[in-house]
Amino acid sequence: MERIKPRTLSGFMELLPPQQVLFDRMVDTLRKTYSLYGFTPLDTPAIEASEVLLAKGGGETEKQIYRFTKGDTDLSLRFDLTVPLAKYVALHSGELTFPFRRFQIGKVYRGERAQRGRFREFYQADIDVIGDGSLDILNEAEIPSIIYKTFTALGLKRFQIRVNNRKVLNGLFDLLGLKEQAGDVMRTIDKLEKIGPEKVKELLVNDFSVPADTADQLLALLSTSDPMGALDQLKGKNELFDQGVEELSTVVNYMSAFGVPADHYQVDLTIARGLDYYTGTVYETTMLDHPEIGSICSGGRYDNLAEYYTNKQLPGVGISIGLTRLFFVLEDQGYLNPDVLTAPADVLILPMTEDLTAAIAFATALREAGIRAQLHGEKKKFKQKLSYADKLSIPFAALLGEDEIAQGKVTVKNLATGEQQTLTSEEAVELVRSTLAARPAACPIQDR
Amino acid sequence: MERIKPRTLSGFMELLPPQQVLFDRMVDTLRKTYSLYGFTPLDTPAIEASEVLLAKGGGETEKQIYRFTKGDTDLSLRFDLTVPLAKYVALHSGELTFPFRRFQIGKVYRGERAQRGRFREFYQADIDVIGDGSLDILNEAEIPSIIYKTFTALGLKRFQIRVNNRKVLNGLFDLLGLKEQAGDVMRTIDKLEKIGPEKVKELLVNDFSVPADTADQLLALLSTSDPMGALDQLKGKNELFDQGVEELSTVVNYMSAFGVPADHYQVDLTIARGLDYYTGTVYETTMLDHPEIGSICSGGRYDNLAEYYTNKQLPGVGISIGLTRLFFVLEDQGYLNPDVLTAPADVLILPMTEDLTAAIAFATALREAGIRAQLHGEKKKFKQKLSYADKLSIPFAALLGEDEIAQGKVTVKNLATGEQQTLTSEEAVELVRSTLAARPAACPIQDR
Numbered sequence: 085m086e087r088i089k090p091r092t093l094s095g096f097m098e099l100l101p102p103q104q105v106l107f108d109r110m111v112d113t114l115r116k117t118y119s120l121y122g123f124t125p126l127d128t129p130a131i132e133a134s135e136v137l138l139a140k141g142g143g144e145t146e147k148q149i150y151r152f153t154k155g156d157t158d159l160s161l162r163f164d165l166t167v168p169l170a171k172y173v174a175l176h177s178g179e180l181t182f183p184f185r186r187f188q189i190g191k192v193y194r195g196e197r198a199q200r201g202r203f204r205e206f207y208q209a210d211i212d213v214i215g216d217g218s219l220d221i222l223n224e225a226e227i228p229s230i231i232y233k234t235f236t237a238l239g240l241k242r243f244q245i246r247v248n249n250r251k252v253l254n255g256l257f258d259l260l261g262l263k264e265q266a267g268d269v270m271r272t273i274d275k276l277e278k279i280g281p282e283k284v285k286e287l288l289v290n291d292f293s294v295p296a297d298t299a300d301q302l303l304a305l306l307s308t309s310d311p312m313g314a315l316d317q318l319k320g321k322n323e324l325f326d327q328g329v330e331e332l333s334t335v336v337n338y339m340s341a342f343g344v345p346a347d348h349y350q351v352d353l354t355i356a357r358g359l360d361y362y363t364g365t366v367y368e369t370t371m372l373d374h375p376e377i378g379s380i381c382s383g384g385r386y387d388n389l390a391e392y393y394t395n396k397q398l399p400g401v402g403i404s405i406g407l408t409r410l411f412f413v414l415e416d417q418g419y420l421n422p423d424v425l426t427a428p429a430d431v432l433i434l435p436m437t438e439d440l441t442a443a444i445a446f447a448t449a450l451r452e453a454g455i456r457a458q459l460h461g462e463k464k465k466f467k468q469k470l471s472y473a474d475k476l477s478i479p480f481a482a483l484l485g486e487d488e489i490a491q492g493k494v495t496v497k498n499l500a501t502g503e504q505q506t507l508t509s510e511e512a513v514e515l516v517r518s519t520l521a522a523r524p525a526a527c528p529i530q531d532r
Numbered sequence: 533m534e535r536i537k538p539r540t541l542s543g544f545m546e547l548l549p550p551q552q553v554l555f556d557r558m559v560d561t562l563r564k565t566y567s568l569y570g571f572t573p574l575d576t577p578a579i580e581a582s583e584v585l586l587a588k589g590g591g592e593t594e595k596q597i598y599r600f601t602k603g604d605t606d607l608s609l610r611f612d613l614t615v616p617l618a619k620y621v622a623l624h625s626g627e628l629t630f631p632f633r634r635f636q637i638g639k640v641y642r643g644e645r646a647q648r649g650r651f652r653e654f655y656q657a658d659i660d661v662i663g664d665g666s667l668d669i670l671n672e673a674e675i676p677s678i679i680y681k682t683f684t685a686l687g688l689k690r691f692q693i694r695v696n697n698r699k700v701l702n703g704l705f706d707l708l709g710l711k712e713q714a715g716d717v718m719r720t721i722d723k724l725e726k727i728g729p730e731k732v733k734e735l736l737v738n739d740f741s742v743p744a745d746t747a748d749q750l751l752a753l754l755s756t757s758d759p760m761g762a763l764d765q766l767k768g769k770n771e772l773f774d775q776g777v778e779e780l781s782t783v784v785n786y787m788s789a790f791g792v793p794a795d796h797y798q799v800d801l802t803i804a805r806g807l808d809y810y811t812g813t814v815y816e817t818t819m820l821d822h823p824e825i826g827s828i829c830s831g832g833r834y835d836n837l838a839e840y841y842t843n844k845q846l847p848g849v850g851i852s853i854g855l856t857r858l859f860f861v862l863e864d865q866g867y868l869n870p871d872v873l874t875a876p877a878d879v880l881i882l883p884m885t886e887d888l889t890a891a892i893a894f895a896t897a898l899r900e901a902g903i904r905a906q907l908h909g910e911k912k913k914f915k916q917k918l919s920y921a922d923k924l925s926i927p928f929a930a931l932l933g934e935d936e937i938a939q940g941k942v943t944v945k946n947l948a949t950g951e952q953q954t955l956t957s958e959e960a961v962e963l964v965r966s967t968l969a970a971r972p973a974a975c976p977i978q979d980r
Contacts, residue, residue: 088587090623090841093605096577098620100627101634108573120899122877122906125556129544129653130578130639131598139536150579150607152600154643157541159598172546175538179548181923183910185876186549191578195602205577215910222888222909233899341892393538428633429570440670444789451568451681458570461670462631462663475629 095196095204097408102426102477107411109424109528110238111189114209114405117234118187121226123211126186128168130193134158136171139392148194161193165210165404166389173214174393182216183223189407201416203408212402214389219399224365224385225335227403228349229342231369231381234405239421239527242372243380245344246352249332250362250384252315253353255325259318260302265292269302270356276306277354277375311351312336328364335365363387367403377413381405414529421530425479425523429458431496431516432473434466436485443484446494446509453513455520457482473499480516543644543652545856550874550925555859557872557976558686559637562657562853565682566635569674571659574634576616578641582606584619587840596642609641613658613852614837621662622841630664631671637855649864651856660850662837667847672813672833673783675851676797677790679817679829682853687869687975690820691828693792694800697780698810698832700763701801703773707766708750713740718804721754725802725823729755759799760784776812783813811835815851825861829853862977869978873927873971877906879944879964880921882914884933891932894942894957901961903968905930921947928964 092098099107115125134151137160150161162168165188173184189209196202211230213223228245235243253273257266272287281303288294288302308314315329332351339349357366364385371377383403390398414420431450435443443459450457458478460469473481483495488506496512497504498519507515540546547555563573582599585608598609610616613636621632637657644650659678661671676693683691701721705714720735729751736742736750756762763777780799787797805814812833819825831851838846862868879898883891891907898905906926908917921929931943936954944960945952946967955963 085839087842088584088840090619090838091581091584092577092619092623093579093581093607096579098576100624101572101574104573104575107575119876120902120904122880122904124549124876125552126549127552127555128546129540131541131544131641131653133539133541136536136539150600150602152598154598159541171538171540175540176548181920183908185906193579205579218910220909220911222907226907338888338892341889343896390538391533392536394535428567428572432570440786441789444786448791454568456568456570458633459670459674460631461668462666463668472629 093204094198095202097203097205097412101428103415103420105426106420106424106528107407110407110411111207111209113237113528114189114234114407115187117230117237118209118211120233121185121211121230123185123187126169126172126188127190128162128165128172128188130162130191131159132162132168132171134160136393137162137167140167145194148196150193150195163194164192165190165208166212166402169210169212169214170390170398171393173398174390174396177216177394177396177398182214183219184214185211186214187211201409201412203412206406206408209405209407210402212389212400214398214400217397217399219385219401221331221334221364222338223401224331225338226342227365227367227383227401228335228339229344231367231403232342232344232348235369235381237527239529239531240371240419241531243348244370244372245349245381246355246368246370247332247335247349248351248353248355248366249328249335249364250356250366251324251328251364252332253328253356255322255328256302256305256318259322259325260298262294262298262302265294267360268292269294273302273306273354274356281307306353311353315353331364357382357384361386365401374413374417380410380413419529419531421526421528423524423526423530424528425477425526427477427479429456429476429478430520431455431457431480431482432469432476432478433457433459433482433484434469435459435461436466436483437489442489442494446482446484446512449509449513450516453517455513455516470499479520482512541652542646543650545651545653545860549876551863551868553874554868554872554976555855558855558859559655559657561685561976562637562682562855563635565678565685566657566659568681569633569659569678571633571635574617574620574636575638576610576613576620576636578610578639579607580610580616580619582608584841585610585615588615593642596644598641598643611642612640613638613656614660614850617658617660617662618838618846619841621846622838622844625664625842625844625846630662631667632662633659634662635659649857649860651860654854654856657853657855658850660837660848662846662848665845665847667833667849669779669782669812670786672779672849673786674790675813675815675831675849676783676787677792679815679851680790680792680796683817683829685975687977687979688819688867689979691796692818692820693797693829694803694816694818695780695783695797696799696801696803696814697776697783697812698804698814699772699776699812700780701776701804703770703776704750704753704766707770707773708746710742710746710750713742715808716740717742717750721750721802722804724754754801759801763801779812805830805832809834813849819861822861822865828858828861867977867979869974869976871972871974871978872976873925873974875925875927877904877924877926878968879903879905879928879930880917880924880926881905881907881930881932882917883907883909884914884931885937890937890942894930894932894960897957897961898964901965903961903964918947927968930960 285299288299362384366384368379369381385401447457481497495506733747736747810832814832816827817829833849895905929945942960943954
């Protein structure tokens with residue numbers, strides 16, 4: 085037979101079992117944390133009609149979209165979870181209750197240039213709160229605490245949530261007489277961390293006709309160690325600016341009430357979030373020891389989720405975690421916690437007699453106690469079976485030979501300690517249960 | 533602005549939040565049950581190189597495949613989880629430990645003719661055990677108990693697992709002198725339930741030259757109430773047949789040791805499973821009250837998982853549940869359990885003062901106790917907020933007015949009973965926790 089060389093497409097993550105367990109643990113942690121904040125799970129198709137998905141049209145992403153026809157239907161794979169959410173809310177608005185809080189964790193597709201750590205199929209983990217007509221600032225203030233809780237639950241310690249407000253930026257540009265260049269100035273500021281203040285000034289002055297002293301004033305403001313104080317001094321001159329400062333103060337003031345420690349957040353006036361989409365608070369989250377990775381959780385407030393589909397005004401606030409890339413980085417940088425039990429089973433049962441009834445009964449007893457059990461029925465040497473358990477990091481082996489069966493017992497071997505005991509089935513189940521329960525809870529990330 | 537009419541493609545399931553919660557509950561139940569049997573979770577890309585995915589080529593499914601090019605790469609969306617598993621095992625065989633037991637729950641794509649209850653994007657929930665070179669019959673014997681446990685955990689009661697063995701069928705055809713027509717005979721038998729014995733006999737005799745008395749003998753055997761007894765009488769004439777009967781006996785004998793009640797399984801010699809793929813035990817599962825739906829969980833033993841990719845002999849056994857279709861049927865037939873709490877939160881917190889610090893602190897206390905809490909910060913009337921909780925079936929409201937805050941308390945209202953109490957934060961958390969814990973555990977399916 086002619087054989088095809090098996091391969092996985094470049095840019096598509098495919099994990100080995102232990103890594104997959106860790107990835108799934110991360111997903112479970114996100115689901116659980118998001119649920120604690122009252123978000124309901126959602127799932128939408130990976131394929132949408134191109135006309136619907138690309139209603140907004142144009143932009144950087146369009147070239148990257150997987151678009152094709154089936155029969156005579158023009159289809160596209162979703163490239164984010166926001167556009168499908170907009171469609172979902174517009175389509176089902178009559179059946180939803182607002183504010184609508186949903187989380188969605190799913191695969192999205194972008195045909196980016198293949199590059200290490202860049203993926204063409206990747207998971208996004210999003211939450212959004214959508215209001216009908218209006219949405220209180222409290223929702224914007226709550227988001228940083230969700231970010232904090234989420235990463236803490238994953239086990240990450242050294243990260244920082246950066247917040248800004250688009251009204252502050254836009255108002256500031258008005259104040260400084262930069263209204264016309266606002267978009268260009270914002271995009272230039274966004275590069276501050278990458279290219280430094282001198283380069284930014286050069287661009288502002290030379291490319292966008294910003295007066296040199298205005299550029300200096302702007303850069304001074306952006307780099308101050310007391311941004312809220314500096315903003316306060318500029319108040320009373322521009323309505324939008326004042327509103328932005330007010331919102332930003334509210335968000336910051338509630339931060340500690342929500343339990344976000346002071347060293348885990350920062351007002352950062354340089355954050356603009358490229359997209360024109362955001363209109364209020366914006367968020368970025370960085371790993372303190374790996375700033376080069378960029379933001380691992382971003383989002384913000386927008387005024388109109390679904391304007392391409394409905395004349396309903398649907399303001400919202402949301403954040404997104406690029407989970408596949410984050411997982412890649414964590415593995416790459418040695419952050420995955422080796423203490424997480426990645427074995428497919430807690431107990432490997434090794435029957436040593438022809439009749440398997442006793443082994444099956446013990447497997448059933450374990451499973452009924454919620455313990456994961458695997459029967460090893462292959463015709464292999466005993467040593468090979470133990471080595472199987474070892475390779476898979478299965479913590480216990482249960483031996484059922486003629487002696488054990490005659491006594492109605494089972495020998496349980498703790499494969500970490502080597503200790504073994506011959507016990508009744510009930511005792512054995514209890515031993516395994518209590519040993520597993522005594523393992524310290526392990527987060528998927530280990531951050532020293 | 534020109535607006536695009538939002539729509540979801542026909543054949544693509546998109547659920548409203550309460551249904552989504554039930555669907556996710558089903559997925560969680562499957563994950564948990566599969567894990568108890570020592571299966572490790574796996575995730576593979578939804579897109580594969582067409583050359584890899586279609587290595588086996590041809591067949592019914594090929595027309596249904598979503599195939600397209602991106603750049604100059606010929607790509608296809610997976611149409612099942614078995615071919616990606618074959619690729620995975622062939623590609624990573626050096627890094628896997630055999631027997632390799634994996635479960636995978638993921639979306640697959642088939643461009644079928646749109647039809648009520650037929651989906652183009654649907655979840656499959658698969659388990660497979662893959663051996664390296666050999667695989668013990670114990671694995672085949674364990675599968676029915678996994679099917680039993682899975683559906684029982686979902687809440688389904690009236691279902692039946694049907695088992696057969698392809699060696700029995702193939703051996704039987706040899707015995708009856710039907711070796712040459714074996715494939716045609718098997719496909720015809722497969723229609724027995726649909727078209728009845730007379731029609732089957734007609735087809736066998738007229739289209740496939742089966743002698744009338746042989747057709748009668750075959751049909752008598754297929755409809756006997758004691759299939760194992762009837763098979764025993766034919767033993768000793770054909771090696772393959774004898775081996776099949778032996779395997780089938782083993783599977784049946786272990787069934788009760790594995791705890792499958794006698795009324796939940798049946799040897800059914802008419803089950804052939806269309807595909808040429810299976811070589812030993814085959815399984816189907818039917819809902820007793822809805823035989824028209826066909827099998828809701830099928831699979832079997834195969835001798836060579838990945839022959840298109842590797843010369844390694846990789847025998848296995850697996851089953852698959854078409855989860856999206858099953859969910860559709862369950863909802864359609866009124867099987868979804870109304871007692872499952874589908875609310876996005878357990879407690880809706882209604883702050884009634886300008887300062888939200890107390891409300892935020894109570895939300896934090898609830899979340900730290902693992903209770904799902906939502907802060908309702910919108911500027912709405914109190915009655916509207918209670919109606920919000922009601923629409924979403926949120927079980928508790930927590931009221932924080934000036935009086936409560938002055939006393940350091942919170943008023944908790946049980947929205948099912950109308951009862952309300954003013955308590956300390958700790959007492960309130962405990963009241964909610966204990967009330968929720970006292971709710972009877974609800975399976976996603978309610979089967980009377």
